[in-house]
Amino acid sequence: MLSVIHWHAYPSIDLGPINLSPHGIGIAVGYAIGGTLMARRAQRWGISRDDVWNMLMRAVVGVIIGARLFYVVGHFGDYWPNVIDIVKVWQGGVVFYGGVFGGILFAYPYMRKHNLAFWSVMDAAAPGFPVGLIFGRIGDLIVGDHLGGASTLPFAFLFTSPNVAHPNPAPACFISGCHQTALYDLWNVIVLLPLVLLLDRKRWPPGFLIMFTATWYGSVRFFVDFARDAKSYLGLRGTQWVSLFLFIMGSTYLLRLARRREGLPATAAEAGTPIADDPDAPGTDPD
Numbered sequence: 001m002l003s004v005i006h007w008h009a010y011p012s013i014d015l016g017p018i019n020l021s022p023h024g025i026g027i028a029v030g031y032a033i034g035g036t037l038m039a040r041r042a043q044r045w046g047i048s049r050d051d052v053w054n055m056l057m058r059a060v061v062g063v064i065i066g067a068r069l070f071y072v073v074g075h076f077g078d079y080w081p082n083v084i085d086i087v088k089v090w091q092g093g094v095v096f097y098g099g100v101f102g103g104i105l106f107a108y109p110y111m112r113k114h115n116l117a118f119w120s121v122m123d124a125a126a127p128g129f130p131v132g133l134i135f136g137r138i139g140d141l142i143v144g145d146h147l148g149g150a151s152t153l154p155f156a157f158l159f160t161s162p163n164v165a166h167p168n169p170a171p172a173c174f175i176s177g178c179h180q181t182a183l184y185d186l187w188n189v190i191v192l193l194p195l196v197l198l199l200d201r202k203r204w205p206p207g208f209l210i211m212f213t214a215t216w217y218g219s220v221r222f223f224v225d226f227a228r229d230a231k232s233y234l235g236l237r238g239t240q241w242v243s244l245f246l247f248i249m250g251s252t253y254l255l256r257l258a259r260r261r262e263g264l265p266a267t268a269a270e271a272g273t274p275i276a277d278d279p280d281a282p283g284t285d286p287d
Contacts, residue, residue: 003177004156004157004158004177005155005157005158005177005180006158006160007141007144007157007158007160007180008159008160009142009143009144009161009163009164009165010022010142010143011144011163011165012143013025021139021143021165022139022142022143023136023139023140023142023143023165024139025139026135026138026139026140027067027132027135027136027139029135030131030132030134030135030136031060031063033131034125034127034128034129034131034132035052035053035056035128037131038052038056038124038125038127038128039052039053041127042121042124044124045117045121045123045124046120047116047120047121047124051110051116055107055111055116055121056107058106058107058110059104059107060103061106062099062102062104062105062106063099063100063102063103063106064099064102065102065106066099066101066102067095067096067098067099067102068098069098069102070095070097070098070099071095095239096133096136097239097242104122107121117206119206119207119210120206122207122209123204123206123208123210125210126196126200126209126210126212126213127196129213129217130189130190130192130193130213130217131193133186133189134186134189134190137182137183137185137186137189138186140165140182141180141182141183141186143164143165144157144159144163144164144165144166144169145164145165145182146166146180146181146182146228147164147166147169147170147173147178147180147181147228147229148178148179148180148181148228148229149170149172149227149229150172150176151172151177151178151179151227152176152177153177153179155180155183156176156177156178156179156180157173157177157178157179157180157183158173158174158175158176158178159173159174162174166229168229179227179228179229181224181227184224184227185221188224189217192213192216192217195216196209196212196213199212204257205257208254208257211249211253211254212254214246214247214249214250215246215247215250215251215254217243218242218243218244218245218246218247219243219247221240222240222243222247225237225239225240225243226240
């Protein structure tokens with residue numbers, strides 16, 4: 001009977017003058033694959049592949065800044081007085097939520113300039129979020145981050161080396177086993193991705209796919225992070241407050257869409273949503 005998972009973490013890869021974080025590499029790979037998926041899907045919303053990549057090139061700056069800013073705000077004591085370390089993103093230390101909000105913020109001016117419907121862009125990007133998270137969470141597992149307190153579950157992590165990316169890990173992580181919440185979140189997005197792709201086979205009102213994604217992820221992440229060892233603010237971790245916000249915002253939006261369901265336009269084009277699977281329909285991707 002499996003009683004614990006013995007794990008050796010690799011927080012960084014030494015390349016001489018610089019150290020790279022496997023977590024950062026995972027995020028970069030996830031961003032590229034998620035962006036490719038978005039580019040293939042976006043033509044169904046009348047958004048060209050060039051527009052997608054132009055937005056993603058702008059968004060990547062916001063992703064880096066936002067993800068790092070969210071992390072630094074929650075761990076500022078780790079960077080004082082050596083504040084120059086704040087810019088050393090390659091050493092790890094980013095927050096997914098910050099990257100999402102930063103990326104959207106930096107891509108939004110391009111959407112406005114080129115008259116791209118915000119909700120259409122977000123719906124096209126919806127599956128890319130769990131794709132990126134799958135690779136990001138694999139990176140978390142490699143470096144030994146997102147750890148929690150002592151656990152007696154059969155999939156608790158017992159680290160065989162003292163060097164992990166998580167700041168101040170619980171002693172149980174090296175003695176008996178502790179929660180690895182990155183594993184729980186990985187399971188979450190592995191379930192979420194095919195579900196979003198399955199829902200994408202039908203026509204929905206603008207904003208449904210992205211808000212469903214946000215509601216599902218935010219609700220599960222809220223409970224997962226109770227097991228995580230992180231700083232609390234008014235009784236909840238910072239990521240839990242963001243998760244709660246996403247759940248409330250997403251579920252409220254979905255309820256509004258449900259109430260307006262009777263008044264949906266007759267065609268997908270009028271709704272600004274994907275056209276039904278017709279290979280001859282204008283704007284569809286022959287691939």
